[in-house]
Amino acid sequence: MIAASAGSVNEYWYFVDSFRGRGHPRHECGARSTLSGMMPRQFLTVCAALLTLILAGSALAQASKRHEQAVQQKPFGTHDGRPITLYTLTNANGVEVDAMNYGGIIASIRVPDRKGQFADIVLGHESLEGYVPNPPYLGAIVGRYANRIANGTFTLDGKTYTLPKNDGPNTLHGGVDKTFNKVVWDGEPLKGKPGVTFTYLSKDGDDGWPGNLKVRVTYTLTNDNELVIDYEATTDKATPINLSQHSYFNLAGEGTGDILNHELTLNADRFTPVDKNLIPTGELRSVKGTPLDFTSSTRVGERIDSGYDQIVLGHGYDHNWVINRKGDGLMLAARMYEPTSGRVLEVSTTQPGVQFYTGNFLDGRVTGKKGHVYKRRYGFCLETQHFPDSPNHPDFPSSILKPGETFRQKTVFKFSTK
Ligand code: GLA
Numbered sequence: 001m002i003a004a005s006a007g008s009v010n011e012y013w014y015f016v017d018s019f020r021g022r023g024h025p026r027h028e029c030g031a032r033s034t035l036s037g038m039m040p041r042q043f044l045t046v047c048a049a050l051l052t053l054i055l056a057g058s059a060l061a062q063a064s065k066r067h068e069q070a071v072q073q074k075p076f077g078t079h080d081g082r083p084i085t086l087y088t089l090t091n092a093n094g095v096e097v098d099a100m101n102y103g104g105i106i107a108s109i110r111v112p113d114r115k116g117q118f119a120d121i122v123l124g125h126e127s128l129e130g131y132v133p134n135p136p137y138l139g140a141i142v143g144r145y146a147n148r149i150a151n152g153t154f155t156l157d158g159k160t161y162t163l164p165k166n167d168g169p170n171t172l173h174g175g176v177d178k179t180f181n182k183v184v185w186d187g188e189p190l191k192g193k194p195g196v197t198f199t200y201l202s203k204d205g206d207d208g209w210p211g212n213l214k215v216r217v218t219y220t221l222t223n224d225n226e227l228v229i230d231y232e233a234t235t236d237k238a239t240p241i242n243l244s245q246h247s248y249f250n251l252a253g254e255g256t257g258d259i260l261n262h263e264l265t266l267n268a269d270r271f272t273p274v275d276k277n278l279i280p281t282g283e284l285r286s287v288k289g290t291p292l293d294f295t296s297s298t299r300v301g302e303r304i305d306s307g308y309d310q311i312v313l314g315h316g317y318d319h320n321w322v323i324n325r326k327g328d329g330l331m332l333a334a335r336m337y338e339p340t341s342g343r344v345l346e347v348s349t350t351q352p353g354v355q356f357y358t359g360n361f362l363d364g365r366v367t368g369k370k371g372h373v374y375k376r377r378y379g380f381c382l383e384t385q386h387f388p389d390s391p392n393h394p395d396f397p398s399s400i401l402k403p404g405e406t407f408r409q410k411t412v413f414k415f416s417t418k
Helices: 006-019 030-035 040-070 309-314
Strands: 071-079 082-090 096-100 106-112 118-120 140-142 153-156 159-162 186-189 195-202 213-221 226-235 244-246 263-266 270-272 318-322 331-337 343-349 353-357 381-385 407-417
Touching: 082 186, 082 195, 082 213, 096 213, 106 407, 244 381, 263 353, 309 318, 331 353, 331 381, 343 381
Parallel strands: none
Antiparallel strands: 071 082, 082 096, 096 106, 106 118, 140 244, 153 159, 186 195, 195 213, 213 226, 226 407, 263 331, 270 318, 318 353, 331 343, 343 407, 353 381
């Protein structure tokens, strides 16, 4: 579309000549004869309009080509007889995110290091089979309630609900059967930008949860190298809800080793200490003087094996930090830096908490991409969330969604280098 038609080239030269004060087209052609009666000023206006149209047309054609490439879809097997699609989102910088409608799983994130070398920085598998089952919840959307519910029970509006237990005495990440990490969602690519929306109806009574809950999760990749995650949900009965993204990152590249040399800053002065079952005690404790103080950038491995009771109980870091916030908008929650590659991940969120989990339960039993064995602490998660077990802690920010309300949360993973 760079080359314009002969007529328009001619008009261009007429425009140039007019501008130079000659007032005649460079070549004779039909365009001239129809326009020859016009005053130079009118003619200039027509030419300028034509040029604008040509340029706009060309820009539109290029943009639509880019948008066609912005989301690519490829079949990724079937589950429960339903097709699974892998959506690849690509931005103008060549950053790519692969996500699928099984579990809303993010399978890959390919970003450059400080020298421009791309690497996949999330743990995962090359085929769908690897994700079924997926005990560590690699890359998945977790819900209906991310993290733990003590003793698999809570009371709401005078009624006690019982959930399946899958973590000692607790319910972890929603339960057992129809948890959001292992159901088939409907996928719909966004029009005109690299993004995909996954929707799912969690039925009243599924895994013991109340209400038909319609959930919508959208991943959008921006040209600022941000992966934006928008969560939305509505219900027809009051229900607890807590949605999070369970990607395991290794900013040096997945499978390259442990994440202990990464350097972390958390925008959090307090955390929620846990008991021996990793259930919050209800206290909001200051991080000051503890190994959970990441208010200034600190190497993850520096205190991860300290004798501090919370570290011992968590087998490392597996805690919810209370994000310092002003208002309820997007706040920076975390910044992680990996010194060899220079990659930086910043996490911002509208949620009140973030679970920093250092992959303490990865034990080499999962073999992922390229035959990489995922050993202890080979990845970290920054799971933005409501506080664990909130339905049993009336003092924590409420996680109850009522009919007529819309649950909306946003988390942004921003990738850069330094
Ligand atoms: C969360 C929990 C961890 C662990 C992982 C999944 O991060 O807090 O304790 O259960 O999920 O393995």
